Amino acid sequence: MKTQTQPTSYPRERVKMLLLENISDSAIEELKRHGYTNIDVRAKALSEEELRDAIKGVHVIGIRSKTQITGKVLDSADKLLGIGCFCIGTNQVDLKTAAQKGVAVFNAPYSNTRSVAELVIGLFVMLMRRISDKNIAAHSGIWNKDAAGSFELRGKTLGIVGYGNIGSQVSVLAEAFGMNVVYYDVITKLPHGNAKQVRTLSELLGMSDIVTLHVPSDPATRNMIDREALSEIKSGALFVNYSRGDVVDLEALKDAIEKNVITGAAIDVFPVEPRKTGDPFECSLRNLPNVILTPHIGGSTQEAQINIGLDAASKLINYLELGTTIGSLTIPEVSLSQQADTHRILHIHKNMPGVLTDINSDLSENGINVVGQYLKTNEDLGYVILDIDRDISDRAFEILKNINGTIRTRLVY
Numbered sequence: 001m002k003t004q005t006q007p008t009s010y011p012r013e014r015v016k017m018l019l020l021e022n023i024s025d026s027a028i029e030e031l032k033r034h035g036y037t038n039i040d041v042r043a044k045a046l047s048e049e050e051l052r053d054a055i056k057g058v059h060v061i062g063i064r065s066k067t068q069i070t071g072k073v074l075d076s077a078d079k080l081l082g083i084g085c086f087c088i089g090t091n092q093v094d095l096k097t098a099a100q101k102g103v104a105v106f107n108a109p110y111s112n113t114r115s116v117a118e119l120v121i122g123l124f125v126m127l128m129r130r131i132s133d134k135n136i137a138a139h140s141g142i143w144n145k146d147a148a149g150s151f152e153l154r155g156k157t158l159g160i161v162g163y164g165n166i167g168s169q170v171s172v173l174a175e176a177f178g179m180n181v182v183y184y185d186v187i188t189k190l191p192h193g194n195a196k197q198v199r200t201l202s203e204l205l206g207m208s209d210i211v212t213l214h215v216p217s218d219p220a221t222r223n224m225i226d227r228e229a230l231s232e233i234k235s236g237a238l239f240v241n242y243s244r245g246d247v248v249d250l251e252a253l254k255d256a257i258e259k260n261v262i263t264g265a266a267i268d269v270f271p272v273e274p275r276k277t278g279d280p281f282e283c284s285l286r287n288l289p290n291v292i293l294t295p296h297i298g299g300s301t302q303e304a305q306i307n308i309g310l311d312a313a314s315k316l317i318n319y320l321e322l323g324t325t326i327g328s329l330t331i332p333e334v335s336l337s338q339q340a341d342t343h344r345i346l347h348i349h350k351n352m353p354g355v356l357t358d359i360n361s362d363l364s365e366n367g368i369n370v371v372g373q374y375l376k377t378n379e380d381l382g383y384v385i386l387d388i389d390r391d392i393s394d395r396a397f398e399i400l401k402n403i404n405g406t407i408r409t410r411l412v413y
Contacts, residue, residue, distance in 0.1 A: 008321055009343075009411045013037050015320065016057055016079070021045050021064040023086045024309030034317050044276065052076040060316055062086055065296070066275060069093040074101055081410070082319050084312040088112060088299065089244070090329050091217055099330040099381055102348040102408035106315040106327050110165050111307035112299030116214075117169040119298055120242055121177070124153055124210055127238045127264035130290050149263070154178035159208025161201065161224075162215035162243065163189045170212060171195045182207065186220070202232050210238045217244035227252040230261065238264045242298040245269035254284045257291065264290035268298045323385045323412050332376035332383045339372045343393035344385065344412040350405040351382045358403050359384065368396045381407070 012035035019028065019041045028039060045066035046054055055061060055077045062084040063069065069083060071094045083093060085107035098105050126132060129150045137144040158174045160167045160183040171181045171192050181195035184204040191197060198204050201224070205211060211233065215221045225241075225248040233239070239262050241248050250271070256262045267285060273296060274281055285291050299308075318324040322338065323346040325331045331348060338344075349355050356375055363370060372387035382405075388396045393411070401409045 008413050015059045016040070017060045017062065018042070018054060018058045019062040020067050021086075023062050023064065024305040026306040027062065027084075027086060027309030027313040030310055030313040031317065034321070036317075036320075048073060055080065060084065060320070062312065062316075063092065065089065065092060067092060069098070071097040074098060074103065077101075077103070082106065082316050084316045086308050086312045089217070091244075093329075095330055100407070102331070102381075104319050104325055104331045105329045106312055106319070107329065108308040108311035111311045112301070112304035113165045113169055115301040115304040116166050116242055116298040117173055120166075120170050120212055120240060121173045123240055123242075123266040123292060124158070124174070124177075124212075124238070126292060127210075127240075127266060127290060128153060128156075130264065132292050133290055156180070156209040157182060157207055159183070159204040159211045160195075161185075161204065161211065161213045163191075163195075163197070164214060166242075167212075167214035168192050170214065201229065205229060205233045205237075208234055208237060210240065212240040213243045213247060215243050215247055217246055221247045223247065223249050225249065225253070227255075230256045233261065235261055236263050238262065238266075240266045242266070242268045245271045245273065250284050254288065257285070257288050264292075266292040266294070268294045269296055321412065323410075325383065330381075332378045332381060334374050334376045334383050334385055336372055336374040336385045336387070339387040341390060342371045342387035343390050343396075344387050345393065345397055345400055346408075346410045346412060347384045347386065347400050347403070347406065348408040349382045349384075349403065350407060351377045351380055352405050355382055355403060355405050356384065359386075359400065362399050362403065363388075363396060366392075366395060366399060368392050368399070 015036055015038060017036060017039045019039060022043050031039060048068060048070055051073050055073060057079055059079050060082045064087045069092060074094060074097045080103050083103060083105045085093065088109050090105060090107050093105055095105060134144050154177060157180045160171055163183040163185040167183060174181050175193045182198050182204055183195055184198050184201050189197060230252050257265060270283060283293060285293060315327050323344060324335045326333050326335050369389050370386055371389060375382060375384040397411050
């Protein structure tokens, strides 16, 4: 099949992009390589009011975890086509409103998997050997050479809560250390290596020497580790949370540490986090023995940032140039290969009966031939890519704009 090489209908140098929070140069270089040069790069997150002003006229915005894309911000976004979350989560975006406005939201959920997994394994060693306490003592001029309370990872049982991309990779690395691995997930997952899935969280907590969390933030996981859960944990266990800040009751965790039910913990994410580097940090776990606190840096390596930049930027480029929505959190996932000698039109509409029928009948009544078509729907939206004969694509575009239920129509090329 002949490959479409025609540039997008809208000049790429006029596509306005706003990138916040020190997004990796790899993303900027990738965008520029594809001809997107109108890029406003800013080092910090913006407040809601600042963002409402800055987003006017912007076609694509790139953010990390601090910028909040609220409904009010989206109301001010008069030309916004896509949002790139150059991070793992998308909690900072009002996904429902973005979907209602036909804005595609992408993230990079797998790009820092290795970075998090490696650090988590390192923390297991640090906690097992009580390195943080010995480090503080040495810096204070105290020589604390003592094997009491220090153990090897080999032969210990690791309990992984959430066996997704990060949890499963932690599983593989832990087995290389000679650990026994069990995991709990809300759905049945194929184990890696010799890991075994357990049926309940309670079962996992009661048998694990180390418990590590790798779950998303949602109503089912919020405060899943509360006082009741901690009362079921194996006495003397270690606890690690490098997932989301709202899945653990920190006051309950503090009590468990002070009672020596939990003998060490490492926490990277918190219910409330400072907005920027240098801001004051408050946490009830500060200054507790054998507790390692880090400032949300689980995935913060140079390699991860490069990979995240390339991943999210590539998804945005594919959406702008082809209409591809693979990986979108708001628009149904559609990918249609390029067709020679056609113009491509994207149609985002409410998921209601008869829309596709109206599209095809209206085009047919006007003598417009559809060379290629692909439709996908979710609960709220329908998304169709249409490749139309070049000579009649302008007429087709006007017809599609007036289909009942239309949210957005865009001519790609």
